[in-house]
Amino acid sequence: MNLNKHVLWVTRSAAFIALLIVTQALTASFGNQFITGSAVNLILIIATMTCGTWTGLAVAVISPFGAFLLGIGPAQLPIIPFQMAGNAAITLIWGYLGNLKLKNVYVSRLIAMIAGAVGKFLVLYFGVVKIAVPFLLNVPEERAAVISGLFSFPQLVTASIGGAIAVVILPVIMKAVKRV
Numbered sequence: 001m002n003l004n005k006h007v008l009w010v011t012r013s014a015a016f017i018a019l020l021i022v023t024q025a026l027t028a029s030f031g032n033q034f035i036t037g038s039a040v041n042l043i044l045i046i047a048t049m050t051c052g053t054w055t056g057l058a059v060a061v062i063s064p065f066g067a068f069l070l071g072i073g074p075a076q077l078p079i080i081p082f083q084m085a086g087n088a089a090i091t092l093i094w095g096y097l098g099n100l101k102l103k104n105v106y107v108s109r110l111i112a113m114i115a116g117a118v119g120k121f122l123v124l125y126f127g128v129v130k131i132a133v134p135f136l137l138n139v140p141e142e143r144a145a146v147i148s149g150l151f152s153f154p155q156l157v158t159a160s161i162g163g164a165i166a167v168v169i170l171p172v173i174m175k176a177v178k179r180v
Helices: 005-027 033-050 053-070 078-098 105-136 141-150 155-177
Strands: none
Touching: 005 033, 005 155, 033 053, 033 078, 033 105, 033 155, 078 105, 105 141, 105 155, 141 155
């Protein structure tokens, strides 16, 4: 990678990381996981599809730290690696399946939407609910139940919503990116 391409990659990644952290900060005030989570997943997908999988992964891995520093979500450090893994899962799945060369691009993106949502859900469910909560967190049972609830079914919903919005708006964004 030559210097100009490297600088462009760093700039794009930084822009998406900033966009994601600002979005988390603004939507956290609503107190609704479905709004914040859907927006985060949308940004991860758009970063991946417009700038490439490496940009998407950079945003995916850094964003849980931004949320932690802003006090968004459960402030539990042991959960961060699992959040990174869940974000990486949706990013990698979209990076591969969303770019399949099928006759109809919407089919590949619908497949990416479903597989990405299920992949992220499974990583977070097994990572947080089945590993982090029972073995790594030392929290009261009520708090453990709340954390487990946050990282189960709602993750499937927010990843699906973010993916569905991406399927709808990606054609416009991709057309705009090609003009630049």
